[in-house]
Amino acid sequence: MGKKTTTFTFLSNMKFLMYSIAPEFCKAINLQLFSSDIYHFFNKLIKDTIQARETHGTVRPDMIHLLLEARKGKKVVDSPTEVIDTGFATVQESAIHTNSTKPIQEITDMDIAAQAMIFFFAGFDSVSVLMSFMGYELVLNxxxxxxxxxxxxxxxKQCNGKLTYEALLKMKYMDMVISETLRKWPAGIIxxxxxSKSFTIEPANPGDDSVCLNPGDIILIPISAIQRDPEYFSNPDTFDPERFNDENKENIKPYTYMPFGLGPRNCIGSRFAILEAKTIFFSMLSKFNFAAIDKTQIPLKxxxxxxxxxGENGIWVGLEPRSK
Ligand code: HEM
Incomplete structure (x- = not known):
């Protein structure tokens, strides 16, 4: 189901593009992004789960539980003091809605199913892209x-052979390599x-025109192009984790590095995604070397x-056991 939900055909690409440029029109004609069996799968999965939990009084510390609590009117907000440094690329939840006085709107089973589906969709291929490209860069470097x-x-060695959460998050070079992979290969390219408010962008250079934005206008933010702009990252096609060492990362211009987006609608899964990738690379690289094989395409298309x-033909890397 994961593969089916995240594999795109020409038609689904076109539907996504249409939703980006004319969302109201797409809603009006009820344009469906996914096939009905995908919607049915998630709807049934979540409905059955909610029913089983309510029947047996099961409590699991997960997203469905949070949404069921929210449905009862309980708001759960993380205390920032409990959070340790989870990596340079991670984004923080915006505080904008924390003290909102807006009444909590009714949450239906369908809303919970929709959230589960978007989590699955947004978190499945994105982490796979991060890990594939990081593996590929390790082969080349x-x-x-x-x-x-x-x-x-x-x-x-410091953990006596048993990795801990805190030890993983303290690894500076691991964080630098992940941050650089997310710069060069951001899964969310745009x-x-x-x-929401009229705004004029003044000309950047003499002779340029100003750009007037009106409420309702859709603005596309090309994350990948900004992160590969030589004005912000010198030799942008070079994979160089040193851009994120303690000294250099302080000099990155605000709003030029945003693999998880920015502001109130930033990625909700950034910490989880980075933790997942760090854990997997830690485990694999402790036992294997990543190496080129016949199918590894260099340079990558x-x-x-x-x-x-x-990758045009997928991304292929070989694993060879490390000799210690
Ligand atoms: C390397 C992995 C990932 C990357 C690069 C990534 C990137 C992004 C980006 C660029 C956005 C748009 C943010 C904005 O417009 O400001 C986004 C939104 C989102 N992401 Fe991720 N993401 C990743 C993993 C995940 C995971 C693991 C989950 C869930 C478990 C997730 C859930 C979401 C959701 C729900 C949104 C929509 C947020 C909203 O509209 O309020 N993402 N992500």
């Missing part, structure tokens, strides 16, 4: 791979916003058919 493995071996970042 053996020095970076070796340094990361040294940090992994040191961390394992995001959008709807203008990107697929023109896919909505998401993907």
């Amino acid at each position: 053996p020095d970076i791979q070796k340094r990361l493995q040294e940090e992994i071996d040191d961390t394992l 995001t959008d916003r709807v203008c 990107l697929s023109k058919k896919s909505f998401n970042l993907a």
Whole structure:
């Protein structure tokens, strides 16, 4: 089901594009992004889960539980003091709605199913893209791979062979490599916003025109192009984790690095995504080297058919056991 939901055909690419540029029109003609069996699968899964929990009084600390609590009028807000540094690329929840006095709107089973589906859709292929491209870059950059493995071996020694959450998050080089992968290969290549207030962007250079934005206008923000702009990141096509060392990361111009978006609608899964990728790379690199195989395409050609970042023939890397 994951593959089916995130594999895009020409038609689904067109539907996404239509929704980006004319969302109201798409809603009016009831344009469906996914096939009905996908909607049916998620609807049934969530309805059955809610029913089973309510019948047996089961409580699990997960998103469905939070939404069921919200339905009863209980709001759960994380205390920021409980959160440790989860990585340079992670985004924080916006405080804008925390103290909102707006009444909580009724949450139906369908709303919960829709949230579950968007979590699945937004979190499935995106983390796979991050890990595929990071693996590929490690193949092309053996020095970076070796340094990361040294940090992994040191961390394992300090934890007496049993990795902890805190030790994983303290790994500076791991965080630098992940941050650089998210700069060069952001899974969300573009995001959008709807203008809510009239605004004029003044000309950047003499002779340029100003741009007037009106409420309702849709603005596309090309995350990938901004993160590859040589004005903000020198030699942008070079994979260089040093951009994110303690000294250099302070000099990154605000709003030029946004792999998880920015502001009140930023990615809700950034910490989870980074933790997932760090855990998997830690485990794999402690036992294996990533190496090129016959199918590894160098240089990589990107697929023109896919909505998401993907290699033309997929991304292939080999694993060889490490000799210690
Ligand atoms: C490397 C992995 C990921 C990347 C690069 C990524 C990137 C993004 C970006 C760029 C946005 C748009 C933010 C904005 O417009 O400001 C977004 C939104 C979102 N992401 Fe992620 N994401 C990732 C993983 C995940 C995961 C694991 C989940 C869920 C478990 C998730 C759930 C969401 C949701 C629900 C939204 C919509 C938020 C809203 O509209 O309020 N993402 N993500």
